[in-house]
Amino acid sequence: MLETLKAALGDKVTTAPSVLESHGRDESYPERRPPLAVVYAECLPDVLLTLAFAREQGVSVIPFGAGTSLEGHLIPQGPALSLDLSHMNKVLEVKTPDFVAVVEPGVTRKALNESLKGTGLFFPVDPGADASLGGMAATNASGTTTVRYGGMRQNVLALEVALANGEVLQLGRAVRKTSAGYDLKDLFIGSEGTLGVITKLTVRLHPIPEHVHALRVFFEDLEAASHAAYSVLASGLPAARLELVDELGLRAINRYLGRAFLEKPALFLEFHSSTASALKAESMLAIELMKEHGGLEIDIAHTAEERTLQWEARHQAYWALVNHYPGKQFMITDTAVPISKMPALVERAQQWMQETGLEGSILGHVGDGNFHTLVAVDPSDYAKAEDYARELVEHALALGGTSTGEHGVGLRKKRYLEKEHGGALHWMREIKKLFDPQGVLNPGKIV
Numbered sequence: 433m434l435e436t437l438k439a440a441l442g443d444k445v446t447t448a449p450s451v452l453e454s455h456g457r458d459e460s461y462p463e464r465r466p467p468l469a470v471v472y473a474e475c476l477p478d479v480l481l482t483l484a485f486a487r488e489q490g491v492s493v494i495p496f497g498a499g500t501s502l503e504g505h506l507i508p509q510g511p512a513l514s515l516d517l518s519h520m521n522k523v524l525e526v527k528t529p530d531f532v533a534v535v536e537p538g539v540t541r542k543a544l545n546e547s548l549k550g551t552g553l554f555f556p557v558d559p560g561a562d563a564s565l566g567g568m569a570a571t572n573a574s575g576t577t578t579v580r581y582g583g584m585r586q587n588v589l590a591l592e593v594a595l596a597n598g599e600v601l602q603l604g605r606a607v608r609k610t611s612a613g614y615d616l617k618d619l620f621i622g623s624e625g626t627l628g629v630i631t632k633l634t635v636r637l638h639p640i641p642e643h644v645h646a647l648r649v650f651f652e653d654l655e656a657a658s659h660a661a662y663s664v665l666a667s668g669l670p671a672a673r674l675e676l677v678d679e680l681g682l683r684a685i686n687r688y689l690g691r692a693f694l695e696k697p698a699l700f701l702e703f704h705s706s707t708a709s710a711l712k713a714e715s716m717l718a719i720e721l722m723k724e725h726g727g728l729e730i731d732i733a734h735t736a737e738e739r740t741l742q743w744e745a746r747h748q749a750y751w752a753l754v755n756h757y758p759g760k761q762f763m764i765t766d767t768a769v770p771i772s773k774m775p776a777l778v779e780r781a782q783q784w785m786q787e788t789g790l791e792g793s794i795l796g797h798v799g800d801g802n803f804h805t806l807v808a809v810d811p812s813d814y815a816k817a818e819d820y821a822r823e824l825v826e827h828a829l830a831l832g833g834t835s836t837g838e839h840g841v842g843l844r845k846k847r848y849l850e851k852e853h854g855g856a857l858h859w860m861r862e863i864k865k866l867f868d869p870q871g872v873l874n875p876g877k878i879v
Contacts, residue, residue, distance in 0.1 A: 646732070660724075778798070
């Protein structure tokens, strides 16, 4: 069967064991299963040929970007081809006057911003990992800047999508708003490759802020830090980033990066303003709020280099923790709740971790009510970590939140969708059948 595919696509198809292994896993989900083959698509015709082959042979197709997903999105549930889109990595057009860029799905966020140097514009969605934009759209990724700029759904204007039947759709328009018909574009954002393969994106760009101010504030405990974060949001301050890092996270960062941060729970903040005077006033108010909530130490990043070092520390927290627990397996999950409920859930997450005897770290985009829990366990204790994650998700749902703020559903979060969406889950299944009646595209995920 695979010889037929190789005859059509040549060296773009590989069955090398190491490549199959890397395409049958993600960063956190414990299960691993290699696909039958990996297809490195270089253009839309390659994608369409792969889909046609899958239909004829009765195998599934799993779109693959950078492999940085966390909830089992990439694990085959049967015979499957991994459709790797990383070679479709061209920035096709930058329309500076319109604040948009047109890109192929394999372009990473860092590569896009590198190509924008000299334009005065940037793409803001920052999940930490250097993920591909196609993958970020497929999971509706967000990250540290979401509190100001929004996630992928707010920053993708149009998509080109290849359906399982070989049809290619143009969804959305390169405009800031439209009222023309059903919003199918947003249906595909967050669909995790189950409805179609994203082959082109038109994304929003934003002016690089002229005045930026960053702070690190350390607190005695997570409770004080989370309440201080809520007070910033309630004050109306225009925070661009508002991140929580706990004591363990900072200890791991210090060892991994050779830093000397105070090893106490901290908030990392950044403000973007249009004028220097506004920035100064906003920063002074933020500092006063931090002091009111018991800020032990307040460090100001005065230069661009200092800000870069601050956010490098936040982005490297995951790898710092992996280094801190050699040989351990990690259960990484996220939840999101209404902002007013965020301090309570953070406190509960820490309390449960202590009560269950688990070790791990709490990191979060607390500016939008979303945080991550990284639990380090021996493989034999993984079920214990999953039980902890279940308690956390169920409590988030009880608070009016969601089972996943930005990681997506994949395999791990499927069990919670009925409780979260009720009867709407039936219609999600009907939509899946409509777009993919043969179950070719990433079957077994989400619904």
